[in-house]
Amino acid sequence: MSKNLMVVGTASNVGKSILVTALCRIFAQDGFRVAPFKAQNMSLNSAATPSGREIGRAQAAQAEAAGVLANEHMNPVLLKPMHGMRTQIILQGRLYETVTARDYFHNQKQALWEAVVDSFRFLSERYEIIVMEGAGSPVEMNLKPYEIANMRAAEMADAAVILVADIERGGVFASVVGTLHLLEPYERARVRGIVINKFRGDPALFDDGVRWLEKFTGIPILGVLPYIENLGIDEEDSMGLESTRYKNLKMEKHRQQELVQIAIVQLPHMANFTDFDPLFLEEGVHVYFCEKPQEIKQAHAVILPGTKNTMVDLLWLKENGWVTPLLDARREGKLMVGICGGYQMLGQKILDPDHRESEISEMDGLGFFDTITKICAEKRTVLVEGTLLGKYEGLDVAGYEIHMGITEYGLESQPFAHVKEWNEKKLRTEGNLSRDGLVIGTYLHGILHNDRFRNALLSEIRERHRLPPQASTGSMAQIRADSYDRLAEIVRRHLDLRKIYHMLGIRTDLRDGIR
Incomplete structure (x- = not known):
């Protein structure tokens, strides 16, 4: 059976998907059979698998980063919002039902949860490491009794949990401490490390912040990841439209006639x-x-x-x-x-x-x-x-x-x-x-x-x-592969992988390679 690691966030769009993508690439580079898993995803960016099923676009990209074919078990529940507060439920890659948001949260969970467990077991029997991704925040208290994507999934998989916070949006101390405080004690015990994401400038400037967070929470900071420009990896959902890749270009003045x-x-x-x-x-x-x-x-x-x-x-x-x-x-x-x-x-x-x-x-x-x-x-x-x-x-x-x-x-x-x-x-x-x-x-x-x-x-x-004519940028397949490698290299530099492998119960010597 697999070793399991889960990445949850203090909020949506803090970088969970990108960190999961990076870890999938790193573990694959280190010789492990690895697969992504997101119990429930809400997104209109989706992908087709070789088996003719539909999953979230982010999970397809994570599978690509891991060097494996995507399948429906990597994202067993995909929610696609529709007009009139309705949602289309894609269950293990097939259209299951179209419901209102209220019906989804109150009436659908048992059948969906059984599919989540089934899909996780399918992957766990075939891969050495499963990198799981949460959805939104694990402490949306009005939704917490009904949600299936965060700590309930971590408990089911007996996964070690990493909490990611986005420093760029401000309030990083409150978001980390508040999230941990709102978790139940048994859930908080699963959080084995914290990652600070999207830091601009010299990370040494945050050394005092690292020390304060570690002392106050008792949980190690695994790394301070830099803000990465023009990464070139698929965005998970519409919040990605605010990324530099799209936003700056949309606002750019049209000065160059060519x-x-x-x-x-x-x-x-x-x-x-x-x-x-x-x-x-x-x-x-x-x-x-x-x-x-x-x-x-x-x-x-x-x-x-x-x-x-x-x-x-x-x-x-x-x-x-x-x-x-x-x-x-x-x-x-x-x-x-x-x-x-x-x-x-x-x-x-x-x-x-x-x-x-x-x-x-x-x-x-x-x-x-x-x-x-x-x-x-x-x-x-x-x-x-x-x-x-x-x-x-x-x-x-x-x-x-x-x-x-x-x-x-x-x-x-x-x-x-x-x-x-x-x-x-x-x-x-x-x-x-x-x-x-x-x-x-x-x-x-x-x-x-x-x-x-x-x-x-x-x-x-x-x-x-x-x-005027312009030379082609080149192969998109190669650009994507290079983007995954670039992401993995940056994360390797700024993340304590020794601690992460220790969390997974995998013995390592990073000086001589993983195996």
């Missing part, structure tokens, strides 16, 4: 915004999330992203003045890309007769494609690979689909690709490409992580708008 300007419409229920991370890493490209329709005007290309509520977000576009700027962009010959829900919006109609997303039964789309999409009960979650068609003919692509709609082609439709499901042979058509090649619609999340397609797309934009 930059490719790409606008992403920031839909209210936007999902899987990590689809666009490769664009943020490209030299000579300025990407920004649009909150106002007029911000489209300055762009060379416009992206409609995925969404958890296509009907509601399409209505939002119409009611908030987005339709005319989008039509103008089309008439001006700007390249447009719709992904998943954004692709559905580009068609003639969207039908939801069973009201699975909203109370709206039918709505006209933007009319860029001759397609009709029907929202249905079955959720499609698959990895796919294939070859692009039309002006991109011959380019190989891979990605994943996560959607509940079935899109039917009209007579004027022209498919974007031929694809097949992972480990299958049968090809099918996918997506849409306008006759002039300027509007692309696809269900493929991760399409922009395909280097050759992304380079072709950016080169086309530059050529159409007479912008």
Whole structure:
């Protein structure tokens, strides 16, 4: 059976996911079979596994950092918030039920907890180390009797616990002491170390703070981790939109005329915004999330992203003045890309007769494609690979689909690709490409992580708008691998790994290697 370590935080977005990612990479580098585990995740950033299941995007990234294939047991409960205070429950990778928040907290827990225990046992029997991640804070007192993601999961796994606090947001002493104080004595006994995260400047300036915390709490400080700029690792949820990677670029003044300007419409229920991370890493490209329709005007290309509520977000576009700027962009010959829900919006109609997303039964789309999409009960979650068609003919692509709609082609439709499901042979058509090649619609999340397609797309934009050519940033797969290694190297320097291995009951000699 596995050795188990859990990372909990004093609040959301204090760096739990990134620390778990780093530890997965470090343990894998040190020769251990390691897997991530998050009992319950609430996020609209999700990923498909090779088995055709859906889990949180962060757990897929952590599995990648650990060098193992992601599976549904790494995140047995995934909550996807919807319009009207409803939540879609994904249980061990499959759509389980759509409920109100109240029903979830009061009526769903036993079945979900049994799945959590089952999934943890599955991983524990197959890996040497499980790195567990909590959710939010373990001491949200109004929710604590019902929650299953933090100390209850640590107790189930008999895991040693690390508490992470974010010093950048201020109040780090109160947040650490307050969290420990609100834990039950038996829960507090599991906390074996504290990590201070996102410290800017010389960590020696916090030496007095380390000594005070250790004396007051009686718990060792395992390290003071620095604030890491431009890490290039998938964000867990929408709070990640406030990170430097997105926030600074969104606020940047457009002074350099040679930059490719790409606008992403920031839909209210936007999902899987990590689809666009490769664009943020490209030299000579300025990407920004649009909150106002007029911000489209300055762009060379416009992206409609995925969404958890296509009907509601399409209505939002119409009611908030987005339709005319989008039509103008089309008439001006700007390249447009719709992904998943954004692709559905580009068609003639969207039908939801069973009201699975909203109370709206039918709505006209933007009319860029001759397609009709029907929202249905079955959720499609698959990895796919294939070859692009039309002006991109011959380019190989891979990605994943996560959607509940079935899109039917009209007579004027022209498919974007031929694809097949992972480990299958049968090809099918996918997506849409306008006759002039300027509007692309696809269900493929991760399409922009395909280097050759992304380079072709950016080169086309530059050529159409007479912008200077720019060398490609390179392989996204290699950039991701380098990012994991960079993260692991930084954490190794600032974290006392000897104490962490001791917490796990693993004998080490860090001077000569782990084994």
